[in-house]
Amino acid sequence: MPFIPHTNEELKQMLTDMGETHVAALFDEIPADLLNDRLEAIPEGVSEMRLKRLLTEQLADEKMPLCFIGAGAYEHHIPSAVWQVASRGEFLTAYTPYQAEASQGTLQLLYEYQTMMASLMGMDVSNASLYEGASALAEAILMAVRVHKGQRKRVIIPRSLHPYYWDTVKTIVSEQKIECVPCDFDPQAGVTDLGALSQLSDENLAAVVIPQPNFFGCLEPVDEMTDWAHQKNALAIACVNPMAMALLKEPGQWGSADGEIDREANTRLEIGADIACGEGQPLGVPLNSGGPYFGFLTCRQKFVRQMPGRLIGQTTDLDGCVGYTLTLQAREQHIRRSKATSNICTNQGLLVTAATIYMSLMGPVGLRQVAGVSHTQTKKLVDRLIEIDGVERVFDRPFFHECVLRLPRDVDEVLRGMSLDGIQAGLSLKDYFPELGDCLLVCVTETKTDQDLDVFVDGFCRWLG
Amino acid sequence: MPFIPHTNEELKQMLTDMGETHVAALFDEIPADLLNDRLEAIPEGVSEMRLKRLLTEQLADEKMPLCFIGAGAYEHHIPSAVWQVASRGEFLTAYTPYQAEASQGTLQLLYEYQTMMASLMGMDVSNASLYEGASALAEAILMAVRVHKGQRKRVIIPRSLHPYYWDTVKTIVSEQKIECVPCDFDPQAGVTDLGALSQLSDENLAAVVIPQPNFFGCLEPVDEMTDWAHQKNALAIACVNPMAMALLKEPGQWGSADGEIDREANTRLEIGADIACGEGQPLGVPLNSGGPYFGFLTCRQKFVRQMPGRLIGQTTDLDGCVGYTLTLQAREQHIRRSKATSNICTNQGLLVTAATIYMSLMGPVGLRQVAGVSHTQTKKLVDRLIEIDGVERVFDRPFFHECVLRLPRDVDEVLRGMSLDGIQAGLSLKDYFPELGDCLLVCVTETKTDQDLDVFVDGFCRWLG
Amino acid sequence: MLIFQRSVEGRVALGQWVDGDLDLSDLPEAGLRQTKAVLPEVSELQVVRHYTGLSQRNFGIDTHFYPLGSCTMKYNPRGVHEMAMQPQWLSRHPLSAVDDHQSFLKILFELQQYLSDITGMPGVSLTPMAGSQGEFVGVAMIKAYHDANNDTERTEMIVPTAAHGTNPASAVMCGYTVKEIPTGSDGNIDVDQLREMVGPKTAGIMLTNPSTLGIFSRRIKDVSAIIHEAGGLLYYDGANLNAILGKVRPGDMGFDVMHLNLHKTFATPHGGGGPGAGPVAVADRLKPYLPIPTVVFENEKYRWTTKNDSPDSIGRLSCFMGNAAILLRAYLYIRLLGRKGLTRVADFATLNANYIMKRLQQAGFECAFPDRRASHEFVISFKKEKKQWGVSAMDIAKRLLDYGCHAPTTYFPLSIPECFLIEPTETESKQELDHFIDALIKIRGESETDPELVKTSPHTCVVKRLDDVKAVRELNLTWKPTIND
Amino acid sequence: MLIFQRSVEGRVALGQWVDGDLDLSDLPEAGLRQTKAVLPEVSELQVVRHYTGLSQRNFGIDTHFYPLGSCTMKYNPRGVHEMAMQPQWLSRHPLSAVDDHQSFLKILFELQQYLSDITGMPGVSLTPMAGSQGEFVGVAMIKAYHDANNDTERTEMIVPTAAHGTNPASAVMCGYTVKEIPTGSDGNIDVDQLREMVGPKTAGIMLTNPSTLGIFSRRIKDVSAIIHEAGGLLYYDGANLNAILGKVRPGDMGFDVMHLNLHKTFATPHGGGGPGAGPVAVADRLKPYLPIPTVVFENEKYRWTTKNDSPDSIGRLSCFMGNAAILLRAYLYIRLLGRKGLTRVADFATLNANYIMKRLQQAGFECAFPDRRASHEFVISFKKEKKQWGVSAMDIAKRLLDYGCHAPTTYFPLSIPECFLIEPTETESKQELDHFIDALIKIRGESETDPELVKTSPHTCVVKRLDDVKAVRELNLTWKPTIND
């Protein structure tokens, strides 16, 4: 049995010191009929050596195709330094930094992360992470409802939001009887139909969710949507790809640039989303079958006490030296219990560690370049694919590094063909949007070379032809 | 250009501070006709991302067969902890511990290594590493000559020593006019012919080299050879596989167990080899195409001042606390220059770091088990192979986890066949010993399961049939 | 020094620079970012050096004994880390075709079976991303069950006062009202009081057994009978599973639903606050409500389930498959230990806890429940020390850092004043335990002779005692160039 | 605490235990080990914690500025480490069939070409395992050359007094007598004296240019003419190649043979003392003597050379292919930087060195060669400080540790009293350099006002100043259970 250090001698010594003779005695308070020393479905243990060997054999079956799927998880290059440093035992095997003096490494890093993420979003503050993007959006919605003191329980969510975000949000927020109202997208444009939005009732409206880019890769009319939400005294919740924010206008700047007047209230509309959240995975986290990733959540300063999750604050020690510590813990479940802003406890600290190292390595200019090259490569591919007979762009709005194409042949068949060439050509939209059953969502990142695009186009021609 | 942190502003600022305008000026002492700003054979630089991609493509061509080759480099299981800890930046990117106070980690580790390795060999002291096994043997021979104050310059080396060790030793020691005298092996036994040994002149004899196990995997008559060397007042130099020493008698115990009397001198012969050296690779170092490995060198206390390479000693600091530091540096080239015991400077510190962690994880019992299972598996395989018609053991002496077999078919052909099955079945001896042109040297370690042996035997039957 | 203070405008880590001309002609000008984000402009060496340096300012299991109660800070096998970091796993897109990844799905499928065996519950879903999400899911399933039975008047969830804060918080996230039930002086919940508490409004109860007090409730069968008779269901908080792994199965105790904390019991690294994984297991009657996706094996193939397979599922909890790679790590850990090894975990985790408790008792420390066995953890209280010498549990916790031990959990459970919850885990040696015991004894000595020393501790950490009140009062959550530089 | 002091008899790290019954029946009883080796009996967690803890007691490039002259402590790219640690490389047996490993051989073949380009020398062998073995090989080739010409009276190797200790030691390992030539006050070797020194006994000269004094010898062509006219050959010690990478080629300066330190110029990690790699490059006339194996490309295939290919080779230097995986790392580094990047290395390494030198001069420090350019390193002397305040170079070196800088090389070159050899490398930022300069200025201030502070430094390391004399006098090279426990 691995990892137990006791020798038989020591075991005996310890029992003697305790006045016992058998370990079994330590379990004597458990009713005998409950004791059950069998684990039948679990195989015998093996050594590290044997397990590695078994795994190597299993790994041989795992394919590693060239990946052109995006849809919420993006394959970006991750510098080796990121995980080599994040895997250091002191980061990897620490717990939540409850003892601040023994956790300054993690705490300072999280403070740096909060600074970077808040700034990337153009917001005032950031928490130290939530689980992942979809559940982070759910938390953002719950937060918006709290901001309205629970008086408003309707939220407008575009249909152009990732369908799995939709599902997740519904699972989580409907327990608190919050109503999620869908808003259609313009079938031509691929983005939220502002006309449809303006038709929706604003009664009881807590927030409007604004994805950027949306599930189709299209750029939403974020300024108009933000203004609309503010006109209704609802919160604007940005749900964004953080990599995109190195290039596209950040949520903190959304809304009418020249401070449009709210006619009814006769006040100037506030610039900027109120909450910005999303999936942090593009920032140095590997695809890894969908997790662990991390959700980020940023907001205006005035909402900070409604924020769920951990926050790190700067302070000083007895000598007056700067240090960092968990703060505003009174919002959290371990202090406030049933009145907490959320039940979240364990979050995604290690992923944030990686993301912080990643963002430091890329810097503001490098990150923009990654976003820009990803987009440029996508554009190149799309431009070439739509030259193929029968392939066409479905939506006419600008996209960011991900695009929906209509194919003249069964999408699944084409995907199967491409897969034989070692290419995952994208995501078939059939299961997500029946009306887009003949469509493919394709995504290119900076990891793909021009040659890769050639191979893609060649294969596509073959499998379509 | 990677890894240069200067911005253009900073460059300008620095030049200004120095009163210069161009970097080129800093090279103005170099005669103009020598300046040559071209590197033609070297491609343009690429980013880490691109280089990884290029490499992945090259790696796809590299085969990873099941390896049954030994012959001086052995595939043992290496616990993940070994290289994860050894790869920590503080070990990986430190220099030789010249500033002891800033290098206590490396220094204490090396002191622990010296303790472990000396004890494994049954010797008094160990240095902190040499390059690898073959050149370590050369250094051991040079050391033996120094012990004899350069008065004796002949060394007897068995032909059963690894041929590449032979070559290496000759390259290195013959520059100092040391004569290497071969001693034949008994063609039946596969070990040094004691009769032949006793016939060799002992004039000027500095040392006798005793490999254990020898190149053929056979166990040499180490006791007799040690005694013989001591009778001639020559040093006995053990050249051993350190993994084997967890199971086999260690060099410190070699020689006549009941203290045979040297008749001529009428004194009791000293027990134990005088120097023990070898290749440290089996102790936690990956095969890695042959290097980096590390050579170890241990000896009796009285010879320590003739030892080449670094030594770490325990001492105390100003407060009387225990610490570690490089010691006896007056033997080394950076102090003694042309009178040094060797020219070695950079050694194989990181590999010793890994080996120390490895030995700690295995402990004395675990290490013996690795050696024992390796041997047991080899025996199993050999027993089954010699049941095949025409396959036979060539030598009748006991072997340790490596064995020579005679095949009824061209060895290279069989190897090519086995390689198609994904098996490296061993080493063809044709290029090493013409007289063993139809022989195969096969090695099994603890990494091979009984199923692996089945696959080996099946394949062998097929390719021989 | 903050990474931002190492930044110089215009610097780029060039080894990571992505070559390529940008074509942004299709993006509307007004939609582009105009400001530069506050990310540092530093070299690769600066990044490596900065974060390597920061890491050294942390305690971790890899560096210190870390007896943090309720957190199960055991050794995180390095072999598992290596196996989980293979490029085949890392590069797998969550939406890629299952045909290309049968090995990975097989692993999850087997993990579902293992966890079912361990918990004694037939249904398992792996998607919850930590214990607290597992709780949410579990309570949501209880609610779904009552709703399906049109039993909609059940609005109350019973939770012990000693429960972890996530329990009441999760119940509230599901729209329940929390009713607290106190712990008796023997560490058990008061069964009689429970009997009075339950009724038609009772949706269920959330318990851990052994509890967060480190006490195994002997009358757990009675509790389950009371709740079930009242029409409620029992939720089991699996955070303390390490104590009973392979010994007792929550399903056999009468629980209907539970979560497991893989990052505790199954040794996946805590990562400075996460990630974890909090799979849920359920009795048959709750199976229809399990969250999707799960993995099924059909027609010789593993595949994910969807809403079509489970129309009554409470739904999806994350965009993809939870913390998939953490599940992989837990699987590998289970394979390493095997059935016997897992049972021995409980033996030695319990041994270590009882050993420390006994030795501390012998040395005169005050255990919260001196007459009870410790499970894998136990509570001591420094009420006496606080009163006599003015030294609080927090002071002693900080002073422990000076002795090279991470502090136990302090001030939890909330019901015990000035307490430590101590959990050594099975992977710590007798030597470590003895060192910890000796340190506590020494600190008590210091508390008497030199209380200031303890009250101003730690003295050997990278910072002195930090001012938490100031952190709240002068809230500073992000660095701003002008203020701090 | 030593790992042995954590040991308990009978303990085994069970995760690493190899299952299997032993059959040792064929091994003679008398040949078996009877004693238990002094290896620790510890758990896996203890091992990880112990060595993680030890690592934290080190300075490294990843943690500190490390301006160790002559050692080129530049950033070791983490990307290269990852790429070099791929299982395909790690698992390759050195004697496995070349057909299965053409990629690896191709890499070595290309590396040979790259190094040939960089050095301006047509022949390259990659096998030497560090600089000093490269020197041995180079000198052995010089000898082989003279021998082949029956020029056997050449028994002297000329070496500057300022040369690295390995140079004379290597010459002696090849059976040569060393003749030392001093350095002039301008930092160059005295050409006139050299002219008088050479003669029929001259086998050659070993030089570095720039020298270990950080000075580029302007009259190198004269030197080469003198040696060649006398019938000798010129050896180039490539340890300082970083200074002139892509700027000047030793082959063009007239050198016949040289080594490169890949662990310096090409950023492979120093590993606390190694491994390195010291490939040799040679002019045409020495090509026949290059050590084997090298890699050739023939009939569309890469293969190793043997004695058959090179009958005049000086032979083999190690059992296999030297430090093969270090060669791989250097190759990857060269590919990352590319031709332009390599040249910029020299630019910025030189810039950084001259910047520090200039700023220190401005602050009143005494440079050994104030009128010369620094190459990538330079020498300052604390003779004055020693005399005035009794503070030695060693004291200042130790005090630098307190300022978070590793000390430069001290007391080398031996010819300059109380000196530092300072080499910042190109990967350090202006901020680091300024911090180092400021620290030196402060320490000089302390030396005047509070010399004891400096003489008893370091004060912030894990130990205080260590007693080197005691280490020699009370030689203690291994731990013994009875003495220290």
Ligand SMILES: Cc1ncc(COP(=O)(O)O)c(C=O)c1O
């Ligand atoms: C008893 C108990 N329940 C629940 C939790 C919540 O688990 P998690 O932190 O994984 O959300 C914890 C851990 O923090 C716990 O100790």
Ligand SMILES: Cc1ncc(COP(=O)(O)O)c(C=O)c1O
């Ligand atoms: C100038 C000089 N020459 C030679 C060497 C020897 O190189 P190595 O340590 O790789 O053997 C060194 C490095 O220590 C050196 O600085």
